[in-house]
Amino acid sequence: MHEECGVVGVSFKDEAPAALSIYYALYALQHRGQESAGITVHDGTQVRTLKGMGLVPDVFNRGDIQKLKGHVGIGHVRYSTTGGSKIENCQPLLVSFKSGTIAIAHNGNLVNSKELRAELEKEGRIFLSESDTEVIAHLLVKRLMHSELEDAVRELMKRLVGSYSLAILVDNKLVVVRDPLGIKPLCLGQIDNGYVVASESAAIDILNGQLIRDVAPGEMIIFSNGSYESKQLVRSRNYAHCVFEYIYFARPDSVIDGHLVYDARMRIGMTLFEEHPVNAEIVSPVPDSGITYAIGFSKRSGIDYMEGLMKNRYIGRTFIMPGQDMRETAVRLKLNTIKPNIQGKSIVLVDDSIVRGTTSRRIINLMRKSGTREIHMRVASPPIISPCYLGIDMATREELVAAHKAVKGVEALINADSLGYLSVDGLVKSIGIPLDDLCVGCLTGVYPVEIPGEQCARRQLKLSEF
Secondary structure, X not given: OEOOEEEEEEEEOXXXXXXXXXXXXXXXXXXXXXXXXXXXXXXXXXXXXXEEEOOHHHHOOHHHHHHOOXXXXXXXXXXXOOOOOOHHHOOOXXXXXXXXXXXXXXXXXEOXXXXXXXXXXXXOOOOOOOOHHHHHHHHHHHHHOOOOHHXXXXXXXXXXXXXXXXXXXXXXXXXXXXXXXXOOXXXXXXXXXXXXXXXXXXXXXXXXXXXXXXXXXXXXXXXXXXXXXXXXOOOOOOOOEEHHHHHHHOOOOXXXXXXXXXXXXXXXXXXXXXXXXXXXXXEEEOOOOOHHHHHHHHXXXXXXXXXXXXXXXOOOOOOOOOOHHHHHHHHHHHEEEOHHHHOOOEEEEEEOOOOOOHHHHHHHHHHHHOOOOEEEEEEOXXXXXXXXXXXXXXXXXXXXXXXXXXXXXXXXXXXXXXXXXXXXXXXXXXXXXXXXXXXOHHHXXXXXXXXXXXXXXXXXXXXXXX
């Protein structure tokens, strides 16, 4: 799996520069996307933007930040979900029209973007990228030509089906919007001389800010002149917070929809032992995503926690080598065993999830070559049986090993002595959010919005139905 995207919005009440704060906030959200980064600011008269391919420090330098003059702005880090990895799809997306300019940073994925795009193209609108963010931009501009901002956003939300947390610059106003089901996270914080909105609260912490609250699903907030105004445009019966924010995507130190991710993962690790107890000598994580779960598992089981694998954090995510031998070398470059810790021992190996199973098999084989006697795999998520359509670049159904194999089949494939997945009930209990307010489509095959060919638990309500 790949991360999704991260968005930031900053609004100062005076002429304090916003770009440096956005830069630091994007650094805090780098885990959510490593393909591209961008910042757009406005100084009251002029909009300035800079974006490029690569990590945040690769795209921006000190001189760039100094040139981005403006007291309000937005930022984005991206991993492509809709639209390929190329400069045309980098965000923020800037659009000029006769009434001014808008810039949009989007975290999420629209399931009806193709239909909306075709409709707009029939009207003669020209697209310069493959991103569904440009669809949102065209729809918003179309509404702004005839409506005030609040009405334009309300009409926009009627047309969008899917997930979206948006940070928008409408000239020198910062506008943020969260989809009615709250699928993607978005939170509000206060910093010196202003406010910040970000995908995760860790970005607010980096700026020495104070988390105020989450942006509510269906809410729009408008920032201007050092204050903000909230508009609850849609109220849904239930929400559909992405369960994988808690399993994998969000930083452990972030608070997502009122829940500290670290605490949720600790409880998941404890529940994992309760559901799949095992006698072993040590509990060891697959770093880094398995660490908190392994600590929880160790705490509840009484089995000692000890690292059996060490991660090389300086290997790029796109490290690719041809041929089986070279792929095995690539695994060893990323992960190396600590042989004295695991040699001759029975180990509980804890990871966040199993997608295709190939990585788990290579890790287990690597540990066996180092002399591990038994390896009991424990997985902090239920089996992933369906793809994600709402902003996570996950494998296709054909590639998902749990979609085609029972637990014993996956156990044999990855060469584990035993395998235990967390249950959906155990996951929900550990997170602390009711099942009706979570999106678990990838775990159940039942989605919170209508997707052609898939089951839908409920449909996304239109404003006219409230």
